[in-house]
Amino acid sequence: MASMKLEVVSEEQSLRKWCVPLREDIFATFMAKGSPIMHKVFGDKSLFGPLLFTKFFDPSDAFPLWEFEPGVLLSNLQNPCVDWLQTDSSYVLKSELPKIEKSSVRICVENGKVMEISGVWKNKGESSRTDWRSGEWWEHGFVRRLELPENTDWKKTEAYVYNDTVLDIRLPKTPLMEYCDEGVSKESSSG
Numbered sequence: 601m602a603s604m605k606l607e608v609v610s611e612e613q614s615l616r617k618w619c620v621p622l623r624e625d626i627f628a629t630f631m632a633k634g635s636p637i638m639h640k641v642f643g644d645k646s647l648f649g650p651l652l653f654t655k656f657f658d659p660s661d662a663f664p665l666w667e668f669e670p671g672v673l674l675s676n677l678q679n680p681c682v683d684w685l686q687t688d689s690s691y692v693l694k695s696e697l698p699k700i701e702k703s704s705v706r707i708c709v710e711n712g713k714v715m716e717i718s719g720v721w722k723n724k725g726e727s728s729r730t731d732w733r734s735g736e737w738w739e740h741g742f743v744r745r746l747e748l749p750e751n752t753d754w755k756k757t758e759a760y761v762y763n764d765t766v767l768d769i770r771l772p773k774t775p776l777m778e779y780c781d782e783g784v785s786k787e788s789s790s791g
Contacts, residue, residue: 618660648742
């Protein structure tokens with residue numbers, strides 16, 4: 601199985617990034633013009649689609665994904681292209697990626713609280729903007745922002761793309777601390 605490891609970077613939240621919200625009326629107009637790649641990137645089965653969770657939700661707003669079970673949020677979809685789960689030691693997100701340049705996929709953690717998965721699906725070409733994320737970002741790229749659970753050791757996050765189509769992100773949990781009789785803490789061996 602061919603794989604490509606993605607770098608997970610940390611950054612401070614930028615006020616210029618994702619400052620233009622994707623509203624439902626704008627999205628409907630945008631999709632009406634749609635090419636097949638647009639429908640693949642933003643379709644209702646895609647991690648990056650605003651209708652993934654049944655009702656409209658702007659993918660540039662942080663979503664508390666791990667507070668929900670996939671069967672509940674995705675119950676309206678047959679064969680969704682995204683899944684997530686929790687093990688004793690980590691949170692796992694798997695998603696099919698649209699047919700895009702895999703090197704454009706970027707995983708970023710903002711202030712240790714929000715994980716952002718973004719990338720470019722269309723070259724800027726005629727656009728004079730220096731950063732496609734500061735304006736009508738959906739015209740050039742995609743994003744899904746997810747709130748991280750408090751017990752995530754986000755600095756050890758690993759992200760891979762397998763066979764050019766499957767994104768696999770693993771967020772280790774912070775080890776539980778146990779207190780010994782002497783009052784000294786040690787890492788739990790469970791998990």
